[in-house]
Amino acid sequence: MRVFVPPIKSQGIKTKLVEWISSNVEDIQFERWVEPFMGTGVVAFNIRPKKALLCDSNPHLITFYKALQSKEITSGLVKKYLTEEGEKLLKSDGQYYYEVRKRFNSDGHPLDFLFLSRSCFNGMMRFNGKGGFNVPFCKKPNRFAQSLITKITNQVENISQIIDFGDYEFKNQDFKETLKEIRFNDLVYSDPPYIGRHVDYFDSWSEEEEITLNQGLNNSNARFILSTWLSNKYRTNDYVFSIWKDCSISTKEHFYHVGGKETNRNAVYEALLSNVKFENSISNPDMKSRIILNESQLTPNGKEYKIPTQLTLAMEEEQKQLSTIL
Numbered sequence: 001m002r003v004f005v006p007p008i009k010s011q012g013i014k015t016k017l018v019e020w021i022s023s024n025v026e027d028i029q030f031e032r033w034v035e036p037f038m039g040t041g042v043v044a045f046n047i048r049p050k051k052a053l054l055c056d057s058n059p060h061l062i063t064f065y066k067a068l069q070s071k072e073i074t075s076g077l078v079k080k081y082l083t084e085e086g087e088k089l090l091k092s093d094g095q096y097y098y099e100v101r102k103r104f105n106s107d108g109h110p111l112d113f114l115f116l117s118r119s120c121f122n123g124m125m126r127f128n129g130k131g132g133f134n135v136p137f138c139k140k141p142n143r144f145a146q147s148l149i150t151k152i153t154n155q156v157e158n159i160s161q162i163i164d165f166g167d168y169e170f171k172n173q174d175f176k177e178t179l180k181e182i183r184f185n186d187l188v189y190s191d192p193p194y195i196g197r198h199v200d201y202f203d204s205w206s207e208e209e210e211i212t213l214n215q216g217l218n219n220s221n222a223r224f225i226l227s228t229w230l231s232n233k234y235r236t237n238d239y240v241f242s243i244w245k246d247c248s249i250s251t252k253e254h255f256y257h258v259g260g261k262e263t264n265r266n267a268v269y270e271a272l273l274s275n276v277k278f279e280n281s282i283s284n285p286d287m288k289s290r291i292i293l294n295e296s297q298l299t300p301n302g303k304e305y306k307i308p309t310q311l312t313l314a315m316e317e318e319q320k321q322l323s324t325i326l
């Protein structure tokens with residue numbers, strides 16, 4: 001499976017898990033794909049449903065994708081913008097980053113959001129108590145070299161095409177609003193901030209919210225899948241066995257890189273919880289006893305997930321045309 005990477009970066013991005021998630025939902029029939037926590041959108045953009053409702057409480061993500069949808073932002077515009085702004089960044093020896101950050105925090109322009117996402121420290125997305133983007137510069141004044149501009153431009157083009165092919169609605173709203181809109185024949189993919197992990201202005205998450213999400217999903221009568229963490233070297237996520245005790249579980253070992261160093265790899269078992277029984281999932285009590293008995297956990301490899309042929313061909317054709325234009 002070729003994974004399409006979105007142009008926006010964030011610490012919770014599921015790029016490395018997309019294939020595994022896709023392989024689990026492959027055989028499920030649904031009318032509409034719903035994400036109450038779309039983040040960068042990498043999961044939806046690779047599942048590529050015909051119809052989707054994609055929501056997030058972070059207004060900048062939604063503004064960005066709406067701008068791609070309305071063609072306010074195109075790959076051509078991104079190329080021009082990053083070339084010009086990248087030159088200013090280089091000339092100022094990196095100081096220009098802070099001018100763009102200030103401008104973004106007063107105007108919230110989606111192109112500036114892209115600039116910051118791709119030139120901030122470690123591609124992080126963090127906001128202060130007033131909702132201002134507060135990540136420092138990556139300290140590479142030549143960040144927007146030609147090769148990176150081409151890469152980002154291609155990412156914008158690919159995601160724009162995926163959005164064009166689908167019937168997608170983007171909404172800036174709290175997950176409680178999205179829960180109200182779920183229909184029984186939707187498939188809901190929930191990827192909330194991981195409980196017990198980091199917190200910031202658009203990304204705080206409490207036990208109460210985890211319970212509200214669980215109740216809302218159960219009451220909707222729709223099929224749902226939830227991403228969460230199961231365990232790491234030190235701890236187990238006990239909520240999996242309390243709040244989500246009725247779900248079946250599929251797991252995958254995943255490594256997070258801390259500070260970009262190969263030596264600082266933290267292994268985490270990712271879990272997909274669902275009210276649908278996947279081919280490789282096991283019941284919640286089974287998983288609990290495996291953990292208690294310290295048995296090796298279930299780590300199925302994702303099946304090969306095929307993306308719709310029609311779409312692939314169209315995209316590759318467009319890609320060829322694009323590379324001759326650029």
Ligand SMILES: C[S@@+](CC[C@H](N)C(=O)[O-])C[C@H]1O[C@@H](n2cnc3c(N)ncnc32)[C@H](O)[C@@H]1O
Nearest residue numbers: 012013014037038039040057058174175191193
């Ligand atoms: C783990 S990230 C989702 C990552 C996404 N699946 C991806 O691969 O990029 C969680 C997202 O939930 C959003 N979020 C946090 N609290 C929320 C809330 N109360 N309602 C809706 N979205 C929320 C955050 O802005 C963030 O984008």
